[in-house]
Amino acid sequence: MFTKLHLDNGIPVVMEQLKNYRSVILGIWVKVGSRNETHDKNGISHFLEHMFFKGTKKRTATDISIDIDSLGGDLNAFTSRENTAFYVKVLDEYIDKGVELLSDIFLHSTFPQEEIEKEKGVIKEEIKLVEDTPDDYIHDLFSKTVWGDSGLGQPVLGRRETVKAFTHEDLISHVRKYYGTTDTVVACAGNFEPNHIISLLNHYFGSLRRGSEPELFSSPSFKSEIAIYPKDLSEVHICFGVEGLPYASKDRYTIAILNSILGASVSSRLFQEIREKKGYAYSIYSFVSSYIDTGFWAVYSGTGRKKALTVTELIIKEMKGLYETISETELRRAKDQLKGNLVLGLESTSSRMQSIARQEIYYGRYFSQKEIMKEIEAVTLDAVKSLSKRLINDGKMSLTVLGPVKGEDFRGLF
Numbered sequence: 356m357f358t359k360l361h362l363d364n365g366i367p368v369v370m371e372q373l374k375n376y377r378s379v380i381l382g383i384w385v386k387v388g389s390r391n392e393t394h395d396k397n398g399i400s401h402f403l404e405h406m407f408f409k410g411t412k413k414r415t416a417t418d419i420s421i422d423i424d425s426l427g428g429d430l431n432a433f434t435s436r437e438n439t440a441f442y443v444k445v446l447d448e449y450i451d452k453g454v455e456l457l458s459d460i461f462l463h464s465t466f467p468q469e470e471i472e473k474e475k476g477v478i479k480e481e482i483k484l485v486e487d488t489p490d491d492y493i494h495d496l497f498s499k500t501v502w503g504d505s506g507l508g509q510p511v512l513g514r515r516e517t518v519k520a521f522t523h524e525d526l527i528s529h530v531r532k533y534y535g536t537t538d539t540v541v542a543c544a545g546n547f548e549p550n551h552i553i554s555l556l557n558h559y560f561g562s563l564r565r566g567s568e569p570e571l572f573s574s575p576s577f578k579s580e581i582a583i584y585p586k587d588l589s590e591v592h593i594c595f596g597v598e599g600l601p602y603a604s605k606d607r608y609t610i611a612i613l614n615s616i617l618g619a620s621v622s623s624r625l626f627q628e629i630r631e632k633k634g635y636a637y638s639i640y641s642f643v644s645s646y647i648d649t650g651f652w653a654v655y656s657g658t659g660r661k662k663a664l665t666v667t668e669l670i671i672k673e674m675k676g677l678y679e680t681i682s683e684t685e686l687r688r689a690k691d692q693l694k695g696n697l698v699l700g701l702e703s704t705s706s707r708m709q710s711i712a713r714q715e716i717y718y719g720r721y722f723s724q725k726e727i728m729k730e731i732e733a734v735t736l737d738a739v740k741s742l743s744k745r746l747i748n749d750g751k752m753s754l755t756v757l758g759p760v761k762g763e764d765f766r767g768l769f
Contacts, residue, residue, distance in 0.1 A: 357723070359721065365536050366556075371544045385439045386539075386540070389511045394504065402478060403530070408432075410470065466526050468523055489588055490655070500582040501598075501651055501753045532567050540715050574649055577598035577751050594654070596652055597747050598651055603647075603718050608730050612734055613739055616686075640656075642654075663760055667768065681743070697727060
C-alpha cells in the first residue's frame with residue numbers, strides 16, 4: 356500500500372508498505388549531483404557522500420561500521436548526475452535504530468580534516484579504476500561528447516585536480532546550499548507502520564531547515580560530434596547515440612519499447628545481428644539515459660580494432676532503418692518483456708524504494724504497477740515508428756570511440 360505524507364518541516368515522505376516482507380529500507384534523497392557543480396568543484400557531491408560516513412559528533416567512522424553490522428543491515432549511499440541518496444536497510448524490528456543511525460550521519464557528520472585528506476586518496480584511486488575500466492569510462496566520455504565540459508557532461512567522481520583541491524569549507528558550503536528541506540525527499544519500503552515512520556522522522560529530522568536556494572541550471576544542448584580517444588587497449592569501445600527524452604516525457608514507455616527492440620535484450624536486433632549472427636562483439640547493448648530536462652538513447656559495444664568501423668556502421672544502419680521495419684510481433688514481445696522486467700524488478704524493497712523516490716522527484720506523484728502496465732499496453736506501432744524516426748532519422752547523432760583507432764577512420768559517418 357502506497358502512502359505519501361509530509362514531515363512537520365515540509366519534507367515529502369513516500370512509503371510503500373509491504374507486510375509480507377521482513378526488511379525495511381529508508382532512503383534520504385537530495386536533489387543534487389554532478390550537473391549542479393561548477394567546473395572547479397566537479398566531484399564534490401560524490402566526495403561529500405563519502406565523507407558522511409567518516410564520523411559524527413558521537414560516532415567515529417569505526418563506530419558507524421560496527422553499529423550497522425551489529426544490526427545485520429546495510430548503510431550506504433550513491434551519487435548520480437542529478438541525485439545523492441543515503442539509505443539504511445534493516446530487519447523490521449531494527450527500524451528505530453536504523454533511522455537513528457542514518458539521521459546521525461546525515462545531520463551530525465563533522466567531516467574531520469584528516470579524513471578529508473585520506474578520502475582524496477581513496478577517490479583518486481576510484482577515478483583511476485574507472486579510467487582503467489574502458490567499458491565504464493566510455494560512458495563518461497560519451498556524456499562529455501554530447502553535453503560538453505559542464506553540467507551533465509561532468510563525471511560524477513570529479514577530476515583529480517578538483518578532488519585534490521576540496522576543503523572543509525567547500526563541503527560545509529555544499530551542505531548549506533543543497534541539504535535543506537526544499538531539495539530532500541524521503542522514501543521507505545518494506546514492513547513498517549507509516550505513522551511510526553513519520554514519528555521517527557519528525558523526531559530525528561525535524562531540525563532540518565529550508566537551506567539556501569540553489570541556482571537553476573539551463574537545459575544543455577545535445578552536440579552532434581565524433582570524438583576519438585586513442586588508447587592502447589585490446590578492444591575498441593564504442594558509444595553511439597541520439598538525443599533522447601526527459602525523465603517525465605509522455606513518450607517514456609514508447610522509447611523503452613524501442614530500446615528493448617533495438618538492443619536491450621538477447622533477442623534484440625543488435626544482439627542477434629552483431630553478436631549472434633556475425634560474431635563481431637561479445638558485448639553490445641542499447642540503453643536510455645534520462646534527466647529532468649533532457650536525455651539520450653545510445654548503444655555501447657566493445658569489439659576488435661579491425662571490426663570497429665564495421666560495427667559502428669551496422670549500429671547506425673540498424674537504427675536508421677528501425678522506423679520502417681518494426682513489426683507488430685516485435686512490439687508485442689517488447690511489451691511483454693518490459694512488463695516482466697517491471698514485476699521482477701519490484702520484488703525487492705530496495706528496488707521499490709528507489710522507484711517511489713524517483714517517481715516523487717521527477718513526477719511528483721505515484722504510479723501503481725497496474726497503471727504502468729496499462730501505459731505500456733497503450734503504446735501503438737505508429738507511435739513507436741514515429742518516435743524512432745523523430746529521434747534517429749530527424750535528430751542529432753553523436754559518437755565516442757575509445758581504443759587503438761585513428762580519428763580519420765570514422766570521419767564522415769554521419
